[in-house]
Amino acid sequence: MNATVAGLSWHSLVGRRRAVLLFVLPAVLIALAVLVRLVSGQSSGNAADLLGQFSLGFLIPLLCLIAGTGAIGPEIDDGSIVYLLAKPLNRYVIAVSKWIVAIGxxxxxxxxxxxxxxxxxxxxQDGxxxxxxxxxxxAGVAYATVFLxxxxxxxxxxxxxxxxxxxxxxxxxxxxxxxxxxxxxxWALAVTEKMLGDGAAGFGVNSAVGLGTGVTLLTVVTVIGLAYTGYRLRSIRISGEE
Structure with a gap:
C-alpha cells in the first residue's frame, strides 16, 4: 500500500458532498436501533430483523457503492488520474491502496x-x-472490490x-x-448464520449457500476483482484514454 495514495483517496472520499451520506446512513441505523429498543425492549429477533434488512441488505451495499466508486471514479472522470499514473507507482499498489481506503x-x-x-x-445476547x-x-470487502x-x-x-x-x-x-x-x-449471510448457531433458524436467518461456498465465493470475487482492477489500471494510457 502507498500511504500518499491512500491519504489522498481518504480526503477525496470524506471531503466530497457524497460524504454526507456516509454520516447520514449510519446515523439512521443507530436512530432506528434506539427507537426499536425503546418500543420493544431488548430483543435478539428485532435486532436480526433490522440488521438483516437495513444494514446488510441496504446500508452496506450503498456505502460500498459510495466508497468503492468514490475512491477512484472522480479521478478518472476529471482526468486527474493521469497525474497519479505518471508517477513510478505499480498499478496494483494504486488499486490496493484505494481498496484499503474504501474498506476503512x-x-x-x-x-x-x-x-x-x-x-x-x-x-x-445470541451473538x-x-x-x-x-x-x-x-460483504463490504466483496462489494467494495466490485464497485472499485x-x-x-x-x-x-x-x-x-x-x-x-x-x-x-x-x-x-x-x-x-x-x-x-x-x-x-x-454469501456473507452464510457466515452470520454460522455465528448465530442454533438460533439462526429462529431469527429467520437462512442463507442460500453453505458456509464453505459462501467464504470461497467471497474470497474469489475479492481476489480476482482486485487483481483485474490493477490490470485495467495498467491499460489506462497517460493520455487518459484506454
Missing part, C-alpha cells in the same frame, strides 16, 4: 454502526451483533452499481431462488 470507510461507517446497533437492541457485523464486514472495479471499467459506475445493488442484490438476489446463490449478501 466501510468499517467506520458501516460495520461499526452495525455492531453498535446490534448491541443497542439485543445487548450481547446477533457480532454475527451481523462480521457478515457486514465480509466498476469505477475503472466504466464511467457509469454509479448508475450500474446502483442498479446492481438495488435490483440484483436487494430484489432478485435476495428473494428469487437460484439467483440467491449469486448474491454477495447471501
Amino acid at each position: 470507510v466501510i468499517v467506520l461507517f458501516g460495520v461499526l454502526p452495525t455492531l453498535v446497533a446490534g448491541f443497542v437492541i439485543a445487548g450481547n 446477533v451483533a457480532t454475527g451481523y457485523a462480521t457478515g457486514a464486514l465480509l 472495479l466498476l469505477a475503472v471499467v466504466t464511467r457509469n459506475a454509479v448508475v450500474v452499481g446502483l442498479l446492481y445493488a438495488l435490483v440484483w442484490e436487494a430484489a432478485i438476489g435476495g428473494y428469487v431462488p437460484g439467483a440467491q446463490t449469486l448474491s454477495i449478501q447471501q
Whole structure:
C-alpha cells in the first residue's frame, strides 16, 4: 500500500458532498436501533430483523457503492488520474491502496454502526451483533472490490452499481431462488448464520449457500476483482484514454 495514495483517496472520499451520506446512513441505523429498543425492549429477533434488512441488505451495499466508486471514479472522470499514473507507482499498489481506503470507510461507517446497533437492541445476547457485523464486514470487502472495479471499467459506475445493488442484490438476489446463490449478501449471510448457531433458524436467518461456498465465493470475487482492477489500471494510457 502507498500511504500518499491512500491519504489522498481518504480526503477525496470524506471531503466530497457524497460524504454526507456516509454520516447520514449510519446515523439512521443507530436512530432506528434506539427507537426499536425503546418500543420493544431488548430483543435478539428485532435486532436480526433490522440488521438483516437495513444494514446488510441496504446500508452496506450503498456505502460500498459510495466508497468503492468514490475512491477512484472522480479521478478518472476529471482526468486527474493521469497525474497519479505518471508517477513510478505499480498499478496494483494504486488499486490496493484505494481498496484499503474504501474498506476503512466501510468499517467506520458501516460495520461499526452495525455492531453498535446490534448491541443497542439485543445487548450481547445470541451473538446477533457480532454475527451481523462480521457478515457486514465480509460483504463490504466483496462489494467494495466490485464497485472499485466498476469505477475503472466504466464511467457509469454509479448508475450500474446502483442498479446492481438495488435490483440484483436487494430484489432478485435476495428473494428469487437460484439467483440467491449469486448474491454477495447471501454469501456473507452464510457466515452470520454460522455465528448465530442454533438460533439462526429462529431469527429467520437462512442463507442460500453453505458456509464453505459462501467464504470461497467471497474470497474469489475479492481476489480476482482486485487483481483485474490493477490490470485495467495498467491499460489506462497517460493520455487518459484506454
